[in-house]
Amino acid sequence: xxxxxxxxxxxxxxxxxxxxxxxxxxxxxxxxxxxxxxxxxxxxxxxxxxxxxxxxxxxxxxxxxxxxxxx
Amino acid sequence: xxxxxxxxxxxxxxxxxxxxxxxxxxxxxxxxxxxxxxxxxxxxxxxxxxxxxxxxxxxxxxxxxxxxxxxxxxxxxxxxxxxxxxxxxxxxxxxxxxxxxxxxxxxxxxxxxxxxxxxxxxxxxxxxxxxxxxxxxxxxxxxxxxxxxxxxxxxxxxxxxxxxxxxxxxxxxxxxxxxxxxxxxxxxxxxxxxxxxxxxxxxxxxxxxx
Numbered sequence: 001x002x003x004x005x006x007x008x009x010x011x012x013x014x015x016x017x018x019x020x021x022x023x024x025x026x027x028x029x030x031x032x033x034x035x036x037x038x039x040x041x042x043x044x045x046x047x048x049x050x051x052x053x054x055x056x057x058x059x060x061x062x063x064x065x066x067x068x069x070x071x
Numbered sequence: 072x073x074x075x076x077x078x079x080x081x082x083x084x085x086x087x088x089x090x091x092x093x094x095x096x097x098x099x100x101x102x103x104x105x106x107x108x109x110x111x112x113x114x115x116x117x118x119x120x121x122x123x124x125x126x127x128x129x130x131x132x133x134x135x136x137x138x139x140x141x142x143x144x145x146x147x148x149x150x151x152x153x154x155x156x157x158x159x160x161x162x163x164x165x166x167x168x169x170x171x172x173x174x175x176x177x178x179x180x181x182x183x184x185x186x187x188x189x190x191x192x193x194x195x196x197x198x199x200x201x202x203x204x205x206x207x208x209x210x211x212x213x214x215x216x217x218x219x220x221x222x223x224x225x226x227x228x229x230x231x232x233x234x235x236x237x238x239x240x241x242x243x244x245x246x247x248x249x250x251x252x253x254x255x256x257x258x259x260x261x262x263x264x265x266x267x268x269x270x271x272x273x274x275x276x277x278x279x280x281x
Contacts, residue, residue, distance in 0.1 A: 021222060022109060029183010031157040032109050033116050036222075037177075037195075037215045038185075052225035067188035 017058035018047065024056045028065060044070050075239075086253045086261045087246035098235030098243045102227035106251075109223055112157075113216050113254050119155050120209050120216075121258070140165055140176055143190040148174060151201070154208060159183070162208065164201055173201045175208040213255065220251040 019027070025035035039046055039054075044064045046054045060070035073080040078092035084099055091099060103110070136149035140163060148165035155162040160179045166172065175196040179186040195211070198204040227247045231240045253261040 020226075028185040029159065029181050030179070030185055031112065031159045033112050033157060033215065033219065034160050034177065034179075036219050037212070040211075040215055040218060049225075051229040053229065054222045054225070065184040065188060 018049065018055035019058055019061060021046075021054055021056065024061055027061065084246050084250070086250040089242075089246075091243075091246070092239075094235070094238040095243050098231050098238040098240065099246060101234060102230040102243065102247060105230055106223040106227050106247075109219060110251065110254065113219055113223075113251070114258065116155060116157070116212065117216055117255060117258055120212055123154055123205065124209055136166070138163075140178055140192050142176070142192045142194055148176060148192075150176075154205060155212065162195070162212075164205060166201070171199070173198055173204050175204050216255040220255050224248045224251050 021035055021039070022032055025032045028035065030038070038044065039056075044056060044060050046056055049055045063070040073090070075092055076094075078094060080090045080092055082091040082093070082096040084091060084096070134151050136151050138150040140148045140150055142148065147168065148163075149168055150163045150165045152164040153161050154164055154175065159181045160177055163176045163178055165174045165176045167174070174194050177193045177195055179191045196204050196207055198207070224244070224247060228244055231238075231243050231247070235243070250261065
């Protein structure tokens with residue numbers, strides 16, 4: 001593996017995994033509208049993708065599913 | 072017929088007054104297909120909220136509950152009405168048997184990961200007057216719908232700008248943004264514009280001038 005390949009792998013490893021709201025709702029077994037209302041009740045923080053779309057970090061989603069407070 | 076970039080401008084889309092070329096319509100349709108499922112949920116919830124807002128709230132003297140809901144703290148609530156019905160959950164108007172406190176309660180119908188760890192019922196709002204708690208819920212739910220509409224617009228943007236950069240993306244995005252916003256804030260205007268465009272299409276097909 002050359003230096004450039006190493007850099008790409010390291011960069012990808014640093015990038016936190018995120019999921020869309022629609023996927024988060026599906027993974028939690030919720031209607032999309034219900035998931036948005038949960039986010040608005042501050043049960044889970046959200047971020048923006050570079051496109052402006054709202055996303056949830058995989059780590060926070062896992063915490064919510066385990067009932068640890070991600071906020 | 073008008074032309075733009077050498078293409079006829081002939082396609083109408085819901086909620087947008089201007090017409091699209093074939094290329095713009097292809098971009099619009101591709102982006103809308105990505106958000107359509109969630110967009111329909113916005114329309115569905117909004118129509119239920121509008122119906123709820125127009126209800127006359129003539130309470131019976133002795134209203135009968137149709138269900139009992141238990142929250143995680145063990146409180147039992149009697150359900151008197153369904154405010155919003157969704158595939159995986161209901162939002163219920165409930166009352167405590169003792170004390171007469173009213174609440175808006177979200178009840179999940181399925182056993183997903185969230186229901187397993189957080190319980191199937193959650194109190195969203197409480198108050199002494201059923202109309203007041205319901206109206207407060209309508210306001211909160213409309214805020215959630217605006218949040219959804221904003222995200223759907225952002226999601227559509229990715230398709231429009233990345234896959235159709237040469238098909239007037241800013242114009243296509245204005246149409247999608249307008250449609251999402253109208254679905255929440257003025258669905259009647261969206262409906263009227265659709266009916267007008269169908270009406271105009273019929274008149275044109277009959278060779279009538281407008």
